[in-house]
Amino acid sequence: MAAKIIDGKTISAAVKEQVRAEIERDRIKAGLAVVIVGDDPASRVYVNNKKKACELCGIQSFEYALPAETSEEQLLELVDTLNSDDKVNGILVQLPLPKHLDEKKVIERISPLKDVDAFHEMNVGKIMIGNYAFLPCTPAGCMELIRSTGVDIAGKECVVIGRSNIVGKPMAMLLLHANGTVTVCHSKTHDLPEVCRRADILIAAVGKPNFVTADMVKPGAVVIDVGINRMENGKLCGDVKFDEVSEKAGFITPVPGGVGPMTIAMLMRNTLTAAKIQAK
Numbered sequence: 569m570a571a572k573i574i575d576g577k578t579i580s581a582a583v584k585e586q587v588r589a590e591i592e593r594d595r596i597k598a599g600l601a602v603v604i605v606g607d608d609p610a611s612r613v614y615v616n617n618k619k620k621a622c623e624l625c626g627i628q629s630f631e632y633a634l635p636a637e638t639s640e641e642q643l644l645e646l647v648d649t650l651n652s653d654d655k656v657n658g659i660l661v662q663l664p665l666p667k668h669l670d671e672k673k674v675i676e677r678i679s680p681l682k683d684v685d686a687f688h689e690m691n692v693g694k695i696m697i698g699n700y701a702f703l704p705c706t707p708a709g710c711m712e713l714i715r716s717t718g719v720d721i722a723g724k725e726c727v728v729i730g731r732s733n734i735v736g737k738p739m740a741m742l743l744l745h746a747n748g749t750v751t752v753c754h755s756k757t758h759d760l761p762e763v764c765r766r767a768d769i770l771i772a773a774v775g776k777p778n779f780v781t782a783d784m785v786k787p788g789a790v791v792i793d794v795g796i797n798r799m800e801n802g803k804l805c806g807d808v809k810f811d812e813v814s815e816k817a818g819f820i821t822p823v824p825g826g827v828g829p830m831t832i833a834m835l836m837r838n839t840l841t842a843a844k845i846q847a848k
């Protein structure tokens with residue numbers, strides 16, 4: 569039986585509408601600053617999508633497009649300025665940065681209260697202990713998508729493929745907070761297909777096109793595909809071999825139209841949260 573498609577576009581539109589309605593109802597002033605360094609085309613697309621989402625939600629957006637040769641000092645100065653600007657409630661520095669810039673140093677310079685990506689060490693620590701204001705956008709978006717299926721995470725076998733700081737690790741943590749039994753896989757995992765076949769909920773965050781095949785999936789599983797891979801023909805492709813896995817899974821996210829739009833919706837929610845915290 570074919571899997572139900574989890575429609576990230578519709579679910580993300582509902583989240584953005586909630587944000588918009590709350591901003592309008594409570595007359596909240598919220599602002600998001602997005603900093604992009606260099607001219608990576610994929611980053612450009614993400615930044616434009618974020619800007620559009622801000623407009624839709626009634627969030628003021630401030631865009632800083634800096635040349636690739638921007639020095640670390642200049643970038644840190646801009647972050648300092650944004651940290652002390654009352655109109656800016658959230659700061660997002662689009663990654664990856666050009667090689668000569670130290671991403672860690674830049675992220676740590678963002679005020680934790682304005683760190684709407686939740687990448688700052690302080691926010692990462694808070695996620696670990698379950699006492700957080702902001703959830704990292706992509707994992708938080710995945711949680712919304714899982715919840716939309718009606719499948720209760722508590723007690724389920726959850727397998728996350730990938731252990732990056734921005735997706736895999738926080739994803740595992742959120743599933744654990746939701747009482748899932750969580751296994752995190754990576755490039756050194758032995759017999760990955762066998763581990764994946766145990767999963768009631770399988771999250772693929774590998775960055776390799778068509779990596780998860782039907783033989784790695786338990787019948788009826790919830791499959792969340794975080795991967796965004798650009799193919800030679802220009803099309804986007806996930807980490808999951810959609811055609812065959814969708815014949816076996818119970819629920820599956822498409823690429824595009826799954827996790828991607830949710831990430832942006834969660835960013836809008838975090839910016840609203842930041843504005844409310846800073847107003848107190």
Ligand code: NDP
Binds near residue numbers: 734754775828
């Ligand atoms: P990283 O490259 O940082 O991490 C990839 C992870 O996959 C690593 O932990 C790596 O293991 C693991 N891995 C690689 N090869 C294998 C293998 N053969 N078997 C098992 N595990 C393997 O990527 P990100 O976490 O940043 O991103 C993952 C994907 O998600 C990318 O396609 C990215 O574009 C996409 N993405 C999508 C977003 C969205 O909004 N939809 C947002 C962010 C990312 P090891 O640690 O051992 O090297």
